Amino acid sequence: MLNKRVWKRLLGVEHTVLERLEAEETTAGGLLLVAYVRPDALRALRCPHCDRRCGRYDAGDGRRRWRPLDLGTVRCLLEADAPRVRCPGHGVAVAAVPWAHPGSRFTTCFEDTVAWTAAHAPFSTVTRLLRVTWRTVTGIVTRVIARATAGADRLDGLERIGIDEIAYRKGHRYLTIVVNHADGTIVWAAEGRNCATLNTFFDALGGRAAALTHVTCDGAEWIHRPVRERAPQALLCLDPFHVVKWGTDALDALRRRMAADLRRRGRAGPAAALKGTRWILIRNPGDLTGTQRTTLAGLQHTNKRLYRAYLIKEQLRQVFAARADGGRALLAGLIAWCRRCRITEFVKLGATLTRFQPLIINTLESGLSNARLEATNTHLRALTKRANGFHTPDALIAMAALTRGGLCPPLPGRL
Template sequence: MRDVSLWRSLLGVEKAVIERIVFDEDEELLVAHVRPVSRERGRCGVCRRRSPGYDTGPGRRRWRTLDLGTIRAVLEADSPRVRCPAHSVVVAAVPWARHDAGHTRAFDDQVAWLATQASKTTVTTLMRVAWRTVGSIIGRVWADVDAAADRFDGLRRIGIDEISYKKGHKYLMVVVDHDRRRLVWAAPGRNSATVGEFFDILGEDRCALVTHVSADGADFIDTIVAARCPNAVRVADPFHIVTWATDALDEVRREAWNDAREQARAEPRRGRGRPRADAPPRPAGDRARQLKGARYALWKNPEDLTDNQQAKLAWIARTDPRLYRAYLLKEGLRMVFALPHDAAADALQRWLSWARRCRIPAFVKLAERVTKHRDRILAAIEHGLSNALIESTNTKIRLIARMAFGFHSPDSLIALAMLSLGGHRPTLPGRN
């Protein structure tokens, strides 16, 4: 292999002429003087269209490339400007780096791959760059990936949800593709305008092709989906519906606990130490203590209960019929989602009738809410759709947000999430 070919492979540059290699012993820096091959010169840095020269620009500049062992390496070349018919006067493109970047493509790709695989400290220490620089690199790499592939092509069944990514009520709206099981879009915000941005990007023709939309029952999502995707079946997420029932059950449990505490205050107090054998019982105080520890026995599915929790549930059935009735209502609604569609429709109607006359305000209110979303609940059962994929995606985004802590804006976080979860993970340079 010729020396020039060897250096081109080591430095990861293509379509370039290597003029000379200089090693700066003071800075322990290897400097490769390069220039683009003739067919790559005089191109617009934005669109890469051939354009007439404008001036010599700021002169020679450097691009950081991958280290050679423990030695830092840079490429140095002229940076003339051209006059592009579409983008006016811009710096000419170079084949080894993206436009307006201070690093080579190989360097950017390796940093982006590391950011999706490793911690912040690992990336910054290994690549010897600042964390804010990593955010800029991720944005550039994702922009290239997004321009090369149409991530909205073939979008038919989608899920929409929001996730908190930062203190101070900072939210991202997230959209996933149920069929390809990947993240397709995210943006800061938590309102109908934010969801509208997604449908604006999707376009009217593609909106008409969307067949199913799953969401958590938020009214602003339903409103914008009904307006922009008239042909889509709107699906209520079963997990959120059961969560509503669990919240109603917990409200009843807190009421029972507070009533027991009030009764316990009216009972005569015992002195300190072990109670006497002839001391009067304190049933209300004992009941308050038992109810305080009953939360998980009421929340968990019956098949997952421990022996102690089963005993606790049996005690509730004996001592508090109202709370136990609330528990049965929660379980009844959960079991609706385990039935086939035809049986589920009948079971849901019977559950609604029971909840309306149960004389428990929390569940009477829940029945009104479930009635409002009845068609979407049955659609979820019929089509087998839920927000499980988007909840899994949100969990991964939370982990990415912890890794991305320190980015100046949510744009870098979104780019990192899209690279990690959008089906277009970067690969290491030189690997197939």
Template sequence: MNRIFNQLLNVKNTVVEDACIVDSPLRPEPVLEVRVRPRRDMLRCSRCGRKCSGYDRGGGARRWRHQDFGCWRVELVAAMPRVDCPKCGVVVARVPWAEPGSRFTRDFEAECAWLMTVANQKTVGGFPHIAWRTAGDIAHRVAERLGTVMPSPFDGLTAIGVDETGYRKGHTYLTVVVDHERHRVIWAHDGYGKDVFSLFFKALTPEQRASIKAVTGDGARWIDSCVAEHRPNAERVLDGFHIVSWMSDALDKARKRLWNQARHDGDENAAKRMRGVRYAVLKNPGDLTDRQEEAFESLRDTDPKGQLYRAWRLRELLRTLLKHPIGQATTELNRWVFLASHSRIPEIVELAKKIRRRRPDILRTIRLGYSNARLEASDNRIKVTIRMAYGFHHVTNLIALVMLRCGGLDIRLPQPAI
């Protein structure tokens, strides 16, 4: 029986003493209790992991939830001896089937973590029958365990992307760093700004820091100052997505100003048409619906000076020039700045000053060809993960779930030990 249960439980260095079914009115379901104990020669300190001599048999039995056997819930029960560690003193011995402080076996935690990467919250909570808050603690332990056995994600970095994403209804933020070459999240931390991003560079060795050649991100000043301080030789690359988003924001502000102006002048017809192109002006030409195209055609007659239509054309010029070769893009960017500066549209003129100031960074973006598209894709997946993690009380558990789903960790279902 010992050999059979050892194989079924998939635990090493463990002696199975007894197994019985407990059907108590105090429990919601029958439980298969398996009494086990670690081998005497495997006694180790639960804090530092070194082999130690036994001290006593401990204060009683403890339970660990294990993977179910079909429809039967399984729990491992063991008396916890204490060991006398020269470094840590008298502490509870480490068990070979679970992490210190956990109420679940490693295989059970690996199964739950794998479910978190492929299923939704309802499946994760319902299939193994655990509370969602408990799932957060499991994600944290599994992510830490996998991170210690895998190669460092900071080795071989050449191009990284940095961005912040909001959680808890957008009131707080996570700073996320992505490896462009391996297409995965390598670091995340609560908060944003120069002080938070500096923690990433401080976590790197001098060799790892020196290997970074390019840093992509939006136009935030804290990214510029942090890169200049910690990696001054790296090329700072603006993302094309954010460059176009600057123009989209300016275009929307211009539309709101013209809409309010039409309402103030009592031109209800013009105000209605301005409101009708609210979403159309933010779309690419190929994505417009027939109704939106008709609204654009009527917009020329509605706006005598053609401010909104000209602003939309400038947005399209900026979006397309980012895809051209560096020589052609340089000429077209100079032409765009000239047209925007003389457009007499206040929002576009103000943006032209910003584009002129960041012109070297924009040309570097076009020349190197790096994009934050992968970071934006990861950001969307992170937002899905944040919604999934609703109910976690600690941001460390949220970050652990992000690393499990987006960090390239080698998470697998438990395999039988052969």
């Protein structure tokens, strides 16, 4: 038979005395291995809050069982006494055990394995593989994240951050997310999408808000106002993707308006042809096929107004491709072009660009964007789809911190 040292390695426990092993029959006819253990002399009778050695108070509620990782196909349990201790600082509490965290009925190795697997596989796979429920997986992930963040300040050292929102459920339910541009990790997230939510972040940041140098975001005023009030020295930088999207939306609105006008005049054929140009107009020129390039060239002769709007949209893209001084000059020229183009949608675009011109210039000079945030949002949408949705925002926030916050624990036993 294997010696006790090997059995302790198999069970994933340390500072533990293995008393004996017993096999039990389950009601389903399976086999259950029960290991009777106790903390060794070094770890016995310690406070679960401060880890202080304390005097025994009473036997508590008797013996308890904890779930370790399975041994092959056989389920295992650890069984031990759960006495209570009297701590001078925390009063009477159930004594800590070296194989599990306070309040958990699973060993530390088991919880770390569940958290790692949840970060890399669907919950349905985790529940099937480790024989736990969805609710148990969510509770374990929440506890693992709480332990990982207990002794660390994730808001320390922030200089360049990005702020965005993501819908986590139907009915306009949003999370506000803050990402550190230095490493791309999520440093803060909370339910809501308004000034009050973002002010909660700045309350947690405190005086360290003075160290912020750049904040990337879209054109939402609920982001701009708190940043100006709480970190006035930070440069607000508009995300290039959102700015270019303004131009793309204006171009598409013009195309739809022109197609509707043609239909009202009974010209169904030209209206249908114009409707089919949507993707040709909004795609990057380098991604167009030969047929699409031919169609676009035809628009230059058959629909000069739409083609002129297309060129304005393309110049907006080139503003961010040029960067710095070149982009600044292109932006000024683009705004002037929008003002005199006499196309309603682009006159409005010119007014919007004029309003946000200082923020766009900040983007050109810093070279920052919300690309990391958009990648994070895409990842969180995939997480939500993989989990078939989350009932509470806290569950999604915990998964976001696990997978995109750098808090995923390593698999136990791996070097």
